[in-house]
Amino acid sequence: MREDRYSRxxxxxxxxxxxxxxxxxxxxxxxxxxxxxxxxxTQLVRAGVGFARLIDRDIIEPSNLQRQSLYDEVDADEGRAKAEAAAQKLRLANRDVEIEAVIEDITWRNAERLLSDVDVILDGTDNFQVRYLINDVAVKHKIPWSYGGAVSSYGTTAFFRPGETPCLVCLFGANQGSGGHDTCDTVGVIAPVVSIVASLQVTETLKYLTGNLEALSNRLTHLDVWKNEFRSVNMGGAKESCRCCHHREFTALLSQSDGLTVSMCGRQTIQVRPSTGFTVPLSEMSTRLSQFGEVRYNSNLLRLNLGEIQITLFADGRALIHGIEEESTARSLYARYIGM
Structure with missing residues (x-):
């Protein structure tokens, strides 16, 4: 450890x-x-955490640059994978830290593999389905995790410690993943609220990792930077009726169908995930798809330009279909060019 780097x-x-x-x-x-x-x-790597696993399924697009602080216009022009680009930038910022980039979609299949070997899990997602997966892994393996959400000008955060605090299911119930929430697609988002919520998440994480447990807030915090509101409530204890932390029923981790289409936040993009896992040979796929349009690929992903529609294909078979709004159309395009 280079103490001069962390002297302040x-x-x-x-x-x-x-x-x-x-x-x-x-x-x-x-x-x-x-x-x-x-x-x-950025904050945790610069603070000198020993190991950081960066997990994301998506690629960088121009609309991300307004608030996603690690990326630049070259990243967006090239459609780079977020996890890969972030890891590259952060390795330049601090070579003390081991950084692992994971270009995968978190599901019941891989959640425990990716999340159960760390000291803290941090939520940087935009949907409750993934948060319930995180919560189940955290409770099952007794790993603290930091919840954070930011949209429009408001945000919410809490630091959960299995056995010490309630869990996500205790606070919000078991059905928050069913939709009906504001998203950046419907109400937008401004960068300041993102920075504040994430900074609160990192602060609680630093308290925990450095052994300052008495300083943890143990509260659910809500803020609205536009309305100048900041309030927090004591989370209390775990509920005896909770299916997760009391009865230890980890329903988010149960086997389920993977053949899903998901609308991505903020743009005309549909994700298609195949129902069975397979590895796509991107070099062979590049040759096959080049007859339809311009193809660019690397070891992580392939991009096919069909004019108004673009397809980004990942090595795990997952694809982002850009330029459409209908999930049925996305599935049809996937079947036509990739094969179901």
Missing amino acids: QVLFRPIGVAGQKRLAEARVAIVGMGALGTVLA
Whole structure:
């Protein structure tokens, strides 16, 4: 550990030399490398956490640049994978940290593999389905996790510790993943609220990782930067009726169909995930698809330009269909060019 790099942080008494050493030994996973995730990853990597796994299924587009602070116009022009681009930028910022980029969609199949070997899980996602997966893994494996959400000008955050605080199901019930929530597609989002929510998430994470447990807020915090509102409520204890943390029923991790289409936040893009797992040979797929339009590919993804419609295909068979709004059309295009 290069102490000169972290000297100002070490001077902060609650952290000190001992806390900095604990940080250097800590492992975190950040789920989602969008607006929240880029701030989370930047602050934790620069703080000197020992290992950071960056997980994201998406690619960089121009509309991301307004609030996703790790990316630039070249990344957007090339349609780079967010996790890969973020890892590259952060390795330049701090070579002390081991950074792993994971270009995958978090599902019941891979959630435990990707999230159960870290000290803290941080939520940088934009949907409750993934948050319930995180919550189930966290409770099952007794791993603290940081919840954060930001949309429009408001945001919410909480730091959950299995066995010490309620879990996400205790607070919000078991059906929040069924839709009906504001998204950046419907109400927009401004960058300041993202930075504030992510900074609160990192602060609680630093408290935990450096052993300052008495400083943890144990509260659910809500803020609206436009309306100048900031309030928090005590989370209390776990509910005896909770199916997750009390009865240990991890329904989000149960086997389920993977043949899903999902509308992506903020643009005309549909994700198609095949119902059975397979590995796509991108080099062979490039040759096959080049007859239809311009193809660019690397070891992680392939992009096919069909004019008004573009297809981004990942090595796990997942695809983003850009330029459409109908899920049925996305499935049809996937079947035509990739094969179901």
